[in-house]
Amino acid sequence: MPDRRDFPDRLPHAATSSYAHDRHGLERTDEDWLERTWADPATRVLVIAGNRLLAADGRPRWLATADLPDAAAGPDALRLLLGEQPGDASYFAAIIDPAGAPGPEEQWQGLRDVLGEVVDTPEAGLVLHAMGMAEWHWSTSFCPRCGGPLSPAQAGHVLACASEGGCGRHQFPRTDPAVIMLITDGEPGAADERCLLGRNRVWPPGRYSTLAGFVEPGETFEDAVRREVWEESGVRVSDVTYFGNQPWPLPASVMIGFTGRAASLEIDVDGAEIEDAQWYTRDDIRTGLASGELMLPGGVSISHRLIQAWYGEPLDSSW
C-alpha cells in the first residue's frame, strides 16, 4: 500500500474549477456590451435544443455567431451569456425550441452523453453552466406563484413574471445541494479500517458506492450527512469532515463531499432506496474488484474520488 501522503488527489473538487470562466455577472444587464460581445468574430456559441446540445463526434460543437443555424441566430433563440475564458474568447449558449431543431436527430445529445469527454477539459465549466441553465429553462415554463408566463432577463439568468397581471416575481436558476459521504470505522490507515458502501436497489448486481442524499431546508450539510447515513444504513456518524465538491447539473445539483467517522456499526438498510450496505476493508475492495464481484463508481464522479482518496491508490473502477 503506497503512502497516502504521496497521493495528490486528497482534496479534490471537480476538475472544472481549474478552468473556471469569468461569468461576467455584472455585464448581464449591459445590452451594448452583450451585443458587442455577441458580434465579436472570436465569440463561440453552443446551440441547445431544449436540454440537448449540438454535438459532433461525441463532443459539444462551439460555433461562431456567423455560422449559427437560423433557429439559433434569430430572435426566437434565448441568448444565454456564459462568460469569458481569460486569454481565449467569450462564450454564449443559444437555447432553441426542440421542435425547431435543425439537422439529424443524432447530433443532439444530453449532458450525460458528453460528460466523460468534457469533464477534465477547459470547456467543462462552460458546458455544465450552459446545460444547467438549459435544464432550468426547460423545466420552468410558468411562474410558480401565480402561473403567469415568464420572460428571460439578465442574459438568460433570470426569469421574470413580467406580463400584465403577473405577480412580478423573479425566478432564479436553482441548484439543489446534495451531500455525498464516505463513512469509515477503525484506526485511519490500519489494515482493518473499513468504509461503508451501499447499493441502490435499481443498480445491477455488485455495484456499490458512497451514500448520498439531498440537504433539507434548515439543515446543515454535516447534519444532512448524519441523517442520510442513519436513514439509509442505520449507522450513526460522529465527526464529519469536508472533502470537496462537484457541480452536478443533472439536472440541478451540486454534490458536497464529506468523510465521516462511524459511531455505531450495525447496518439496517432502509430497503427502499438502499437495498444493501456493507463494510469494506481495502483488502475487500481489492479482491472484490479483481474478481469482478464488486463494481465501484467511475473516475468522473466525486464518489470515485472519495473512495480512491481513502483507498490510497488509483482505483480501477468498472462503471
Ligand SMILES: [Zn+2]
Ligand atoms: Zn407570477
